[in-house]
Amino acid sequence: MNKKNNGCIYTKQWVVDMMLDLCGYTSENNLSLMTIVEPSCGEGSFVIEIVDRLCKSCKKYQIEPLKMLGCIRAYDIDKDALAMVRKTVTELLGKYQIEQALVNNLLYDWFREEDFIEANIDKADLVIGNPPYIRATDISKELRRAYSKALDTFTMGTDMYIAFMEKGLKTLNESGKLCFICSDRWQKNQSGVKFREFLKNNDLYLSFNCQMHDVEAFEQDVTAYPSISLIQRGMSEKVDITCNSTFDCVSAKKIVDNFSKGICDTDSKSFNYIISNDNQKILDFPTIEEAGISMGIGIATGKDAVFITEDPNVVEEDRLVPLAYARDIKDYHFPAKPIKWLINPWENGNLVKLDEYPKLRNYFYEHEDELKGRHVAKKYPDKWFRTIDKLNTELQRQEKLLIRDMSNMTEPIYEDGHYYPHHNLYWMTSDIWDVEILGGILLSDVVYKMMEQNSVKMRGGVIRNQAQYLRKLRVPQYSSISDEDKVNLKKAFRDRDRTKATKICERLYG
Numbered sequence: 001m002n003k004k005n006n007g008c009i010y011t012k013q014w015v016v017d018m019m020l021d022l023c024g025y026t027s028e029n030n031l032s033l034m035t036i037v038e039p040s041c042g043e044g045s046f047v048i049e050i051v052d053r054l055c056k057s058c059k060k061y062q063i064e065p066l067k068m069l070g071c072i073r074a075y076d077i078d079k080d081a082l083a084m085v086r087k088t089v090t091e092l093l094g095k096y097q098i099e100q101a102l103v104n105n106l107l108y109d110w111f112r113e114e115d116f117i118e119a120n121i122d123k124a125d126l127v128i129g130n131p132p133y134i135r136a137t138d139i140s141k142e143l144r145r146a147y148s149k150a151l152d153t154f155t156m157g158t159d160m161y162i163a164f165m166e167k168g169l170k171t172l173n174e175s176g177k178l179c180f181i182c183s184d185r186w187q188k189n190q191s192g193v194k195f196r197e198f199l200k201n202n203d204l205y206l207s208f209n210c211q212m213h214d215v216e217a218f219e220q221d222v223t224a225y226p227s228i229s230l231i232q233r234g235m236s237e238k239v240d241i242t243c244n245s246t247f248d249c250v251s252a253k254k255i256v257d258n259f260s261k262g263i264c265d266t267d268s269k270s271f272n273y274i275i276s277n278d279n280q281k282i283l284d285f286p287t288i289e290e291a292g293i294s295m296g297i298g299i300a301t302g303k304d305a306v307f308i309t310e311d312p313n314v315v316e317e318d319r320l321v322p323l324a325y326a327r328d329i330k331d332y333h334f335p336a337k338p339i340k341w342l343i344n345p346w347e348n349g350n351l352v353k354l355d356e357y358p359k360l361r362n363y364f365y366e367h368e369d370e371l372k373g374r375h376v377a378k379k380y381p382d383k384w385f386r387t388i389d390k391l392n393t394e395l396q397r398q399e400k401l402l403i404r405d406m407s408n409m410t411e412p413i414y415e416d417g418h419y420y421p422h423h424n425l426y427w428m429t430s431d432i433w434d435v436e437i438l439g440g441i442l443l444s445d446v447v448y449k450m451m452e453q454n455s456v457k458m459r460g461g462v463i464r465n466q467a468q469y470l471r472k473l474r475v476p477q478y479s480s481i482s483d484e485d486k487v488n489l490k491k492a493f494r495d496r497d498r499t500k501a502t503k504i505c506e507r508l509y510g
């Protein structure tokens with residue numbers, strides 16, 4: 001197939017970024033735990049960004065580069081385009097100092113010169129890309145016959161992208177997501193009937209639809225009625241966006257932000273934003289922050305080996321803050337006495353004067369090279385012993401719920417105001433809520449189902465409880481919960497009685 005009839009139109013970088021962000025494929029996550037498929041990679045608009053994010057993520061989580069094998073599958077039938085993308089990716093991997101033998105292995109593993117529709121593919125967590133633009137009338141008889149055999153929804157009238165959507169969706173594991181920028185004609189026209197039925201029969205939903213007919217999303221001009229469509233399993237909120245020609249990367253960031261928080265902010269000249277839900281009632285509930293709950297992630301130090309200690313004599317006593325660390329949680333409780341301490345260089349929002357703390361001073365100077373090698377120290381050389389985040393003394397003293405990033409269920413843990421959360425825990429506090437009552441709600445299957453829809457699932461069915469997904473949770477207003485339900489939710493939380501918490505929540509959420 002030559003370039004003229006292989007439906008080749010390349011996607012702009014900011015659109016690629018928007019789609020990857022939307023799916024949670026960001027280097028903040030441990031991407032070595034995910035498998036992503038690009039079905040028609042061309043010269044690599046998506047795949048180059050994917051490789052970059054994967055490398056960054058491995059660096060952040062200190063994962064050896066070998067583990068990147070199996071994380072990406074990129075297909076194309078265009079030899080020249082594949083040669084081009086292989087070359088660019090080789091250069092990119094070189095920048096991450098990956099040795100040549102491994103680069104060769106990765107290229108061999110990641111790239112396939114193969115017809116995506118006919119390829120035999122292992123299940124994936126994410127299928128993302130921009131499938132070829134080939135109209136029904138331009139597809140040869142032979143190809144149509146072959147694809148009709150391989151697929152359920154490919155008929156005489158269907159354009160090529162439908163074949164890619166069906167095959168892509170069949171490639172997903174149970175909790176996987178597909179995100180394509182392609183024509184949205186299938187959503188309404190006759191040739192999309194079979195595909196729409198396929199979605200319904202397989203419990204698949206369009207959860208995000210960003211109509212970009214008037215947006216310059218591609219490197220070439222194209223009249224293809226493009227939309228960014230995110231399809232996933234299970235009941236879900238649907239976000240419908242219509243963009244106008246002023247839509248750009250700034251609006252894209254705003255949309256991704258809205259989507260991750262589950263908020264409907266239509267205050268934009270560039271797009272119109274509507275949220276709907278099969279269970280429309282859920283939208284009557286405020287998001288967790290609207291309901292008066294603050295949340296965030298624990299402290300990142302940039303060098304845990306230096307800033308976290310199990311020896312309470314290493315620096316002055318008042319420089320030690322008991323640290324809530326995910327692995328120290330036993331039976332949903334933190335240890336009665338601290339196991340780990342954070343060595344705290346902060347006081348009232350400023351760095352302490354080292355001369356006033358001789359032990360602290362010696363300790364930091366002993367580790368000077370390690371501390372100065374951190375990105376944050378290079379950025380602020382005169383503050384070379386700072387942690388990445390500042391310490392918020394107030395947070396330590398507050399009653400809070402702490403939630404591990406990765407777990408099979410949403411598992412809030414109560415902390416009564418002694419420990420400071422490490423970066424491997426998310427925290428929630430409130431001036432309005434008794435946090436143990438909130439704990440009862442978060443423990444329920446009702447909330448777990450919301451989390452499942454919102455978050456990215458990793459291998460082994462583990463969900464990510466990241467702030468961006470937690471923020472999308474909707475909870476009842478505290479004042480609307482009866483005293484009896486409050487007592488029972490608190491008891492269910494203390495007893496870790498998920499069944500009881502679920503029963504109450506099913507009633508509260510209607």
Ligand SMILES: C[S@@+](CC[C@H](N)C(=O)[O-])C[C@H]1O[C@@H](n2cnc3c(N)ncnc32)[C@H](O)[C@@H]1O
Pocket residue numbers: 006007008009010011039040041042043044045046075076077078081114115116117129130131132133
């Ligand atoms: C619209 S371009 C998209 C390229 C890239 N994903 C991007 O967004 O910049 C479509 C690509 O699909 C490829 N293609 C066409 N038919 C294919 C098939 N059956 N299997 C895999 N790739 C195919 C073309 O060679 C082309 O590179």
